[in-house]
Amino acid sequence: MDRAAAVAAVEQHIQALLTQSVQEGLLDDQFLQLIQLQDDSNPDFVSEVVELYFEDSATKIDTLEARLREPAPNYGQVDALVHQFKGSSASFGAHTMAALCVQLRDACHAHNQPACQALVAQLRESCAVLKTRLEQFMSLENQRKQLSGGR
Template sequence: MAAAAVEQAIQQLLQQSVHEGLLDDQFLQLIQLQDESNPDFVAEVVELYFEDSASKIEMLQQKLAEAAPSYSQVDALVHQFKGSSASFGAHTMALLCVQLRDACHAHNQGVCQQLVLQLRDSFAVLKTRLEQFMALETQRKQLGGS
């Protein structure tokens, strides 16, 4: 694939992700921070977000599986997750975290559990999309793009 075609595929993937609400302008701004002095910036941020999100989702599932969950602990965890998702530009994830916090404040365990499953599923979609993005970025670098 030629460099121009890879660049076009990257732009289409990003536009589609923003249009679908998976990502927002915050992620596009993160991409702008990558340059020759830090060529792997986006890959590093994506990997950190993957690791952090996976562990938070797992902890939320465990805490909400308890007979009497500590809603204050769940709320604190969701608050952190919402912040990291918003900073990263994971629009859908951040919105789900807002809904989860509301359910947590209402002490509605069933809705909380349902929302954590939605978070997990949304994260899987986002992770797949970002893996596609990173593969295209690797191709672009190999072809000599900036």
């Protein structure tokens, strides 16, 4: 297989992975727009945004779990953190994560600790699934760059 055919095959795989992720609701058009912002002047833009999102997500989930383990959680603080998480997830294009945050905010408003804890567990699981999918995407993107001569 020549280089052009190899690049085309990797690009097709990337497109299939993104299409599947959108169809499953993991990602939405916002993530696809982030990809469009990457260019030759900032070739690592998407990988940097992905890395920052997951670092931030892990910290927020850990903090939420800790606060919701308290005997009498401060739902105002929990809600404020979930509101931030929902915003960053929506801006990133993490559709499932943002939707779970909406449900978690509703549970916070109801002061329903068991529901909040269950939703944070779902957030952790969804985050892990999304991270695995985006690691596949980044691996394919790196292959594409190498085959394209670094572009």
